[in-house]
Amino acid sequence: MAGKRVTGGDGREEDGAMVGLPSLDLSLAFPQATPASIFPPSASDYYQFDDLLTSEERSIREKVRGIVEKEIAPIMAAYWEKAEFPFHAIPKLASLSVAGGTIKGYGCPGLSITASAVTMAEMARVDASCSTFILVHSSLAMVTIALCGSEAQKQKYLPSLAQLTTVGCWALTEPNYGSDASSLRTTATKAPGGWHIDGQKRWIGNSTFADVLVVLARNADTQQLNGFIVRKGAPGLKATKIENKIGLRMVQNGDIVFNMVFVPEEDRLPGITSFQDISKAWNSRMAREVVSLGRELLGGNGILADFLVAKAFCDLEPIYSYEGTYDINSLVTGREITGIASFKPAALAKARL
Ligand SMILES: Cc1cc2nc3c(=O)[nH]c(=O)nc-3n(C[C@H](O)[C@H](O)[C@H](O)COP(=O)(O)OP(=O)(O)OC[C@H]3O[C@@H](n4cnc5c(N)ncnc54)[C@H](O)[C@@H]3O)c2cc1C
Structure with missing residues (x-):
C-alpha cells in the first residue's frame, strides 16, 4: 500500500495510520447524505404556497429552477471552495430574463412582486452566492437607477444591465459606517462639468468587476446624500477583492477607494437626497x-x-x-x-x- 507510517504522540509507530492516501469517495465515507453535486428536487410545499401562484409565476419559477439546478448546482461547491465567481454562467443567468425584476420598460422584465421574489427564492434555494449576485445587480443597482435616475440614465444603463451584458454594484457601506451608513463620509465635491468623489467603500458585492457602480456619497456643499453612477475603469477608482470570507464565497466583495474620481453631471442620480432602511x-x-x-x-x-x-x-x-x-x-x-x-x-x- 502507498503511504508511510506515522508516529503517535509518544513517538511510537502506529499500525494502520497512513498518510498520503487520497481522501475516501464521499459516497463511501458518508453514503446517507446527498452530496452537493446532486441537487435534491424541491419536494416539499408545507404551506401550499404553489396554490397562491399564478400560472405565469409558476412558469417563471420552473424556468429559473431548471437553469439554476442545471448550470449552477454542479459547479457551485468548486467555485465556492475557490472563492471565484463563475463568469461563464452569466449568459445562462441572462437567458432567464429576470434581471431588473419588477422594473417595467427599458428591456426589463416587469415581473410582479411575487414573481420577482419567487425567482430570487429559487436561486437562493440552490445557491445563495448566485442569488446575492443577482440581488446586488438587480434589486440594488438597477432598482436605484430605475427609481432615482433620469429618463436618459434609465435609457442609457438599464437595457444592458437587464441583459446582463453589463453588471452593476451598489456602494453604500464604508469601513466605519455599516449599520450607521447614513453618516457615511465619502464626499462628492462639485467640479466643472461634474463631481469629484473621494472616500472609501467596503463589502461592495460585484465591485471587483462591475461595469456600473451606483455610489452613495455626501454632497460636500449641502451635506445631503447623493447618488452617482461611476463607470468601470474611471481614473482614481480602485476595487480590491476581500479575501478569506467564510460564506457567500462566490460573491466578489470589494474594498473600493475613490481618489478624485470624476463623475460627469449627467451621471448624478437626481432622485437621491436621503435613503430609507428596510426590514428583514x-x-x-x-x-x-x-x-x-x-x-x-x-x-x-x-x-x-x-x-x-x-x-x-x-x-x-x-x-x-x-x-x-x-x-x-x-x-x-x-x-x-x-x-x-x-x-x-x-x-x-x-x-x-
Ligand atoms: C457578504 C456581504 C455583502 C455585502 N454587500 C454589500 C453591498 O453590495 N453594498 C453595500 O453597500 N454593503 C454591503 N455589505 C455591507 C453590509 O450591509 C454591512 O456589513 C452591514 O450593514 C453591517 O455593517 P457592519 O459590517 O459595519 O457592522 P456594524 O454596523 O459595525 O455592526 C456590528 C454589530 O453591532 C450592532 N450594532 C451596530 N449599531 C447598533 C446600534 N445602534 N444598536 C444596536 N446594535 C448595533 C450590529 O447589529 C452588529 O451586530 C455587505 C456585507 C457582507 C458581509
Missing part, C-alpha cells in the same frame, strides 16, 4: 436557525462543504448581517411600530436619514 430581521433569524439545525443533524459531516447544508450554514452568516444586521432591522421595525427610535436621536430618526 425575522426571515434571516429563522433561516439561520434552520441551517444551523440542518448542520447539526449531519454531525461531523455537517461541516463539510461537500454537503449542501454546510454551505448553506456558512452562507447564512453574511446574509444575517448584510442589508442591515438583525439588530438594526429589529430596531428599525420597532421604530416603525412605535414611532420611537431607540438607536438614534429622535430628530435624526424623524428625518429618516
Whole structure:
C-alpha cells in the first residue's frame, strides 16, 4: 500500500495510520447524505404556497429552477471552495430574463412582486452566492437607477444591465459606517462639468468587476446624500477583492477607494437626497436557525462543504448581517411600530436619514 507510517504522540509507530492516501469517495465515507453535486428536487410545499401562484409565476419559477439546478448546482461547491465567481454562467443567468425584476420598460422584465421574489427564492434555494449576485445587480443597482435616475440614465444603463451584458454594484457601506451608513463620509465635491468623489467603500458585492457602480456619497456643499453612477475603469477608482470570507464565497466583495474620481453631471442620480432602511430581521433569524439545525443533524459531516447544508450554514452568516444586521432591522421595525427610535436621536430618526 502507498503511504508511510506515522508516529503517535509518544513517538511510537502506529499500525494502520497512513498518510498520503487520497481522501475516501464521499459516497463511501458518508453514503446517507446527498452530496452537493446532486441537487435534491424541491419536494416539499408545507404551506401550499404553489396554490397562491399564478400560472405565469409558476412558469417563471420552473424556468429559473431548471437553469439554476442545471448550470449552477454542479459547479457551485468548486467555485465556492475557490472563492471565484463563475463568469461563464452569466449568459445562462441572462437567458432567464429576470434581471431588473419588477422594473417595467427599458428591456426589463416587469415581473410582479411575487414573481420577482419567487425567482430570487429559487436561486437562493440552490445557491445563495448566485442569488446575492443577482440581488446586488438587480434589486440594488438597477432598482436605484430605475427609481432615482433620469429618463436618459434609465435609457442609457438599464437595457444592458437587464441583459446582463453589463453588471452593476451598489456602494453604500464604508469601513466605519455599516449599520450607521447614513453618516457615511465619502464626499462628492462639485467640479466643472461634474463631481469629484473621494472616500472609501467596503463589502461592495460585484465591485471587483462591475461595469456600473451606483455610489452613495455626501454632497460636500449641502451635506445631503447623493447618488452617482461611476463607470468601470474611471481614473482614481480602485476595487480590491476581500479575501478569506467564510460564506457567500462566490460573491466578489470589494474594498473600493475613490481618489478624485470624476463623475460627469449627467451621471448624478437626481432622485437621491436621503435613503430609507428596510426590514428583514425575522426571515434571516429563522433561516439561520434552520441551517444551523440542518448542520447539526449531519454531525461531523455537517461541516463539510461537500454537503449542501454546510454551505448553506456558512452562507447564512453574511446574509444575517448584510442589508442591515438583525439588530438594526429589529430596531428599525420597532421604530416603525412605535414611532420611537431607540438607536438614534429622535430628530435624526424623524428625518429618516
Ligand atoms: C457578504 C456581504 C455583502 C455585502 N454587500 C454589500 C453591498 O453590495 N453594498 C453595500 O453597500 N454593503 C454591503 N455589505 C455591507 C453590509 O450591509 C454591512 O456589513 C452591514 O450593514 C453591517 O455593517 P457592519 O459590517 O459595519 O457592522 P456594524 O454596523 O459595525 O455592526 C456590528 C454589530 O453591532 C450592532 N450594532 C451596530 N449599531 C447598533 C446600534 N445602534 N444598536 C444596536 N446594535 C448595533 C450590529 O447589529 C452588529 O451586530 C455587505 C456585507 C457582507 C458581509
